[in-house]
Amino acid sequence: MILLNLAFVVLLLFSAKMSVLSPERAILSSYPNYAFVPLAFLNVFLLLYWAFRRSIWFLLSLLPLLVCLPEQKAWFPFELIKEQAKGGQTIKVLTYNTMQFAGYQANFKQNPNPVLNYLRQSGADILCLQEAGYSFDKKLLEKNTIIAALKDYPYHSLEIIQSSKYRTGNLWVFSKHPILKSGRLPFKSQSNASHYCDVKIGQDTLRFINNHLESNKLTKEDKSLYKTIVENPDRDNISQVAEKLGRKLGQAARLRAPQAETIASFIRESPYKLVVCGDFNDIPASYTYRRIKKGLQDAWSQNGRGLGITFHEKFYLFRIDYILHSPELRSYGTKVDHVH
Helix, strand or coil: CHHHHHHHHHHHHHHHHHHHCCCCCCHHHHCHHHHHHHHHHHHHHHHHHHHHCCCHHHHHHHHHHHHCHHHHHHHCCECCCCCCCCCCCCCCEEEEECHHHHHHCCCCCCCCCHHHHHHHHCCCCEEEEECCCCECCCCCCCHHHHHHHCCCCCEEEEEEEEECCCEEEEEEEEECCCEEEEEECCCCCCCCEEEEEEEEECCEEEEEEEEECCCCCCCHHHHHHHHHHHHCCCHHHHHHHHHHHHHHHHHHHHHHHHHHHHHHHHHHCCCCEEEEEEECCCCCCCHHHHHHHCCCEEHHHHHCECCCCCEEECCEEECCEEEEECCCCCCCCCCCCCCC
16 A cells, blocks of 8 residues: 555656656656646545554655645635735736637627627626637628627727638737737747737736637547547557547647747736736646746636636546736636636
8 A cells, every 4th residue: 555655646746747847858748747636636535544544654645745735726726715805906807718709600689699798798807818700701700790799898909810711810808998009929820829918007007918829739539539538448448549639739738838938038028017818728737837827826726716627528627728917916706707
């Protein structure tokens, strides 16, 4: 039992700390972090097992769990007391990958676009939207329709990432406060980008960085394969799926690494306090997350509860969307909404 416990301790530390290495230099560093949560729970179980037996061996799991507290808080915060806003200027920030506003669905009074309907009712002051494209087809969702639907946001900044004669793929920031300046961060990607807006809020200026980083490009077939090994975990299935998914995850992690470096450098040079948000397409405590978060606070880790899953499809249950902010700012009431 002690050897088994030791093995789980080594695996836990490996899964928690390996992601400090860039996937560009060590591709294997992008995989172990996916196993952190089950390994953490296994070590908690073993800690309780030894404690129940009144054995000193409970320290074998306790010490690594303490070492991994930063990763645990990134993955699974559990704040018992929810802080409330304490005076001063407060704003509500919303980040959302709209999946092209639910596939460019038209917006009619009798059949409203569900994403636009949600955004209108959100009460947010700043909307940071990813995959927020519009169509040039009058039967689908057009640019002017989106702007009209979000008329409560008189200021907006659009960054077109992809465009064809049929539709666009965009990053889009809508604001109730004046946008003084905006621009695109300088990294190369065909379908992803980062976009900043300097927003005047009262007497202060905040810099918002809206991000959509490299996707893992998992197809419906890939997701079905993963579902298969969850339901039928035999050796052949696991080997086949691990090889295929591992290759895609590794390639995407390599592409995200320089994107994260560019964002981290831009953050360091900012003359303003920051809110950095969006779809990172990567999990908590990953290399992408570590690099971008350095020197910032994670709103979910500060006052959220649980896994905070933002991507859930066929057993893929991860937090890949984030709101990070300068330590001079305080976050309250962070939550994950569900749009139907």
